[in-house]
Amino acid sequence: MTEDLLVDSGALRAEVREKYRQVAEAPDASYHFHTGRSLAARLAYERSAVDGLPDSAVESFAGVGNPFSLRSLEPGDCVVDVGSGAGFDSFVASAQVGQAGRVVGVDMTAEMLEKSHKSAASLGLENVEFREGLAEALPVEDGWADVVISNGVINLCPDKRAVLTEIHRVLRPGGVLQFADIANGRPVPEEALRNIDLWTG
Amino acid sequence: MLEDSGFSEVVIGDDVDTFGGATGEDKARTYEVYGYAFLARKPG
Numbered sequence: 289m290t291e292d293l294l295v296d297s298g299a300l301r302a303e304v305r306e307k308y309r310q311v312a313e314a315p316d317a318s319y320h321f322h323t324g325r326s327l328a329a330r331l332a333y334e335r336s337a338v339d340g341l342p343d344s345a346v347e348s349f350a351g352v353g354n355p356f357s358l359r360s361l362e363p364g365d366c367v368v369d370v371g372s373g374a375g376f377d378s379f380v381a382s383a384q385v386g387q388a389g390r391v392v393g394v395d396m397t398a399e400m401l402e403k404s405h406k407s408a409a410s411l412g413l414e415n416v417e418f419r420e421g422l423a424e425a426l427p428v429e430d431g432w433a434d435v436v437i438s439n440g441v442i443n444l445c446p447d448k449r450a451v452l453t454e455i456h457r458v459l460r461p462g463g464v465l466q467f468a469d470i471a472n473g474r475p476v477p478e479e480a481l482r483n484i485d486l487w488t489g
Numbered sequence: 490m491l492e493d494s495g496f497s498e499v500v501i502g503d504d505v506d507t508f509g510g511a512t513g514e515d516k517a518r519t520y521e522v523y524g525y526a527f528l529a530r531k532p533g
Contacts, residue, residue, distance in 0.1 A: 320513030331505060331524070352507045353524035358500060440524075452494035462533030465496060466526070470507060473521030 294481045297446050304444050305397050312374060312399035315347040323350050337380045345407040348374035351439035353468025356380060364388040365434040368458055370423050371395055371441030375404030381437060382416045393418040394426055423451045428458040438467035491529045502526035
């Protein structure tokens, strides 16, 4: 599929990494998207799932929808969070799957990973871990996951088919992909699709 | 694309005004960009 890509994958990845480094380090700065607790409320996350989390676990949340709105996770589920950022959705998932479940968050941005590690430690969570990796090459074994979640990440990946193929690989047969992402009702001109700045801003 | 990638039972949730009130709202309106929740299953 790489022959169909409209932007340079490496350049886009660097741009995305830089944008989300900023969101990790300066969550209250002005971005083209909402962040934090106000965004979680806008996206109809249950207050009970959010209120108990420390600011460090919520303030850099920059999702585009609610991956739990169509289906809650089951206790004991093994979950992969693709593009886990500062860990917000992983922490929501952690509460839903309980101590019998496990959540593996995967992200490519060091500053987000550092933040998620610290928040998990401060919360004393033993069923969540975060790994460095790419959506196109998840550091998860074949068929491990009952559920894969993601939020606002796949749209930032130029080769979406490669990401979906990778998600398919880590899911067990019968496993569920539940994610949130943006979609456009009007076609975006090819010229705009080739403009990396428009992918992240 | 989900079905082309081997998934089935695809469900799409209601649209969410993700960018309303944010600085990216104008651009989002231009292309009618909204957030959606998606559900799909890997056949067992």
